[in-house]
Amino acid sequence: MSGIYIHIPFCKQACHYCDFHFSTTRKHQSRMINAICQELKLRNNEINTSINTIYFGGGTPSLLSKTEIDLILQTIHANFEVNLDAEITLEANPDDLSQDYLKELASTEINRLSIGVQSFFEDDLKLMNRAHNAKEAITSVEVAQTYFENISIDLIYGIPEMSTQKWQANLAQVFKFDIPHVSCYALTVEPNTALERFIAKEVIAPVNDDLARKHYDVLQTQMREKGYENYEFSNFGKPDFFSQNNMAYWTGKPYLGIGPSAHSFNGYQRSWSVKHNIKYLKAIEAKQLPLEVEHLTTTDRFNEYIMTRLRTKFGVDLNEVEAKFGLTYRAYLTEQLQALLKDQLVCINSNEVIHVTENNQFLTDGISAELFKLNL
Structure with missing residues (x-):
């Protein structure tokens, strides 16, 4: 949907x-x-x-x-x-x-x-x-x-x-x-x-x-x-x-953004419209789409998955990471987790789902950044 x-x-x-x-x-x-x-x-x-x-x-x-x-x-x-x-x-x-x-x-x-x-x-x-x-x-x-x-x-x-x-x-x-x-x-x-x-x-x-x-x-x-x-x-x-x-x-579902400055996402690329009302109006009235497009690499999508899912009650599922991005990304994430687990900033349950610990929810975005992958 x-x-x-x-x-x-x-x-x-x-x-x-x-x-x-x-x-x-x-x-x-x-x-x-x-x-x-x-x-x-x-x-x-x-x-x-x-x-x-x-x-x-x-x-x-x-x-x-x-x-x-x-x-x-x-x-x-x-x-x-x-x-x-x-x-x-x-x-x-x-x-x-x-x-x-x-x-x-x-x-x-x-x-x-x-x-x-x-x-x-x-x-x-x-x-x-x-x-x-x-x-x-x-x-x-x-x-x-x-x-x-x-x-x-x-x-x-x-x-x-x-x-x-x-x-x-x-x-x-x-x-x-x-x-x-x-x-x-x-x-x-x-x-x-x-x-x-x-x-x-x-x-x-x-x-x-x-x-x-x-x-x-x-x-x-x-x-x-x-x-x-x-x-x-x-x-x-x-x-x-x-x-x-x-x-x-x-949870990464696709959405279509309509109107000036609106962003769209289809799972593999992100686009956004011009941030200017008159430029937007002139383009659309000429039946042109004033969009910029960013094609997301696997690493981009992995980082977005971490950033968004860690903020939710669903957490980051290691098995889903492997299914979506491959074993290399799962191995990387598992390695990055060790210091955060030691400091009790995150926890992992029996289903191999990662959550931020209750007392550290306010730090969620910073914790996500520690898990991002910069280069393959």
């Missing part, structure tokens, strides 16, 4: 930490929707399996009208085989989720909402330059639950000077509303963002890895106590509410 990702490159304003591709002018929104539909038609031969997940990301997909969402979904159905029970997610900002808009969304095929709350506290939202306020963060979830059962929210931890008590208060709101899925990300300083500039000018305190780790440890403990499973490093779900889109990505 495969997935389709739709990138909607528009936002009301720029969040201080964000380095995703977007524009704060919506001048070309209608033209962009038509181009996205055209790209879907141009690439309808790139997926030969049924579609299990459709994900509207961005940017801010909740700036789309019901008519625009319906048009994109109709185009997908006309060009791809979509499973009847496909998960169809729309990312949404709290300030867009009025009762009228939610009622319209509920009349589309959207069956899952991912709400970008980030924090339930006013000062955090101002620091990040989010478009919504604390009251809208709460009311958006309350009203959304009237129309949707499958809801996820995003939260950010490791915000400078955020106390552990404040982070716990954010989690308390999750438990109060019994939100079935939560994605939690450490605040990261990306190049060429407002956050990077403010930290350099000492307007904002530096991001602190020790603080982020404390928050993550609290997150893991409280989520486990409340019945959520940490099925991927940043994602926590109640039973039957794991994100199928996330699961597909972290």
Whole structure:
């Protein structure tokens, strides 16, 4: 099964930490929707399996009208085989989720909402330059639950000077509303963002890895106590509410990325579209695909397998490594594991599946890097 990702490159304003591709002018929104539909038609031969997940990301997909969402979904159905029970997610900002808009969304095929709350506290939202306020963060979830059962929210931890008590208060709101899925990300300083500039000018305190780790440890403990499973490093779900889109990505399933800057993956090559709205529009309107393509070597695919699977509850299976990449890669991985096993950073079970040990989950990406193969 495969997935389709739709990138909607528009936002009301720029969040201080964000380095995703977007524009704060919506001048070309209608033209962009038509181009996205055209790209879907141009690439309808790139997926030969049924579609299990459709994900509207961005940017801010909740700036789309019901008519625009319906048009994109109709185009997908006309060009791809979509499973009847496909998960169809729309990312949404709290300030867009009025009762009228939610009622319209509920009349589309959207069956899952991912709400970008980030924090339930006013000062955090101002620091990040989010478009919504604390009251809208709460009311958006309350009203959304009237129309949707499958809801996820995003939260950010490791915000400078955020106390552990404040982070716990954010989690308390999750438990109060019994939100079935939560994605939690450490605040990261990306190049060429407002956050990077403010930290350099000492307007904002530096991001602190020790603080982020404390928050993550609290997150893991409280989520486990409340019945959520940490099925991927940043994602926590109640039973039957794991994100199928996330699961597909972290287990290496193919996906087609549509829209400017969107990435695609077919198992053996990765491609991405031009990160410029006007260049994208002109190319697609000329029925050309503005894509760059990277052909993945066996070593590239091995490293990606390690990076993605070690973050999940599934872990890295030595037998699967041998089946996918060959005995040489299994032998290399077994050798690299020895120091990590000795330091109790990873463990291996009776089925020869490797996991990061519970107390070292926060170090997962660094541990993965220790297992990467650089050269044959």
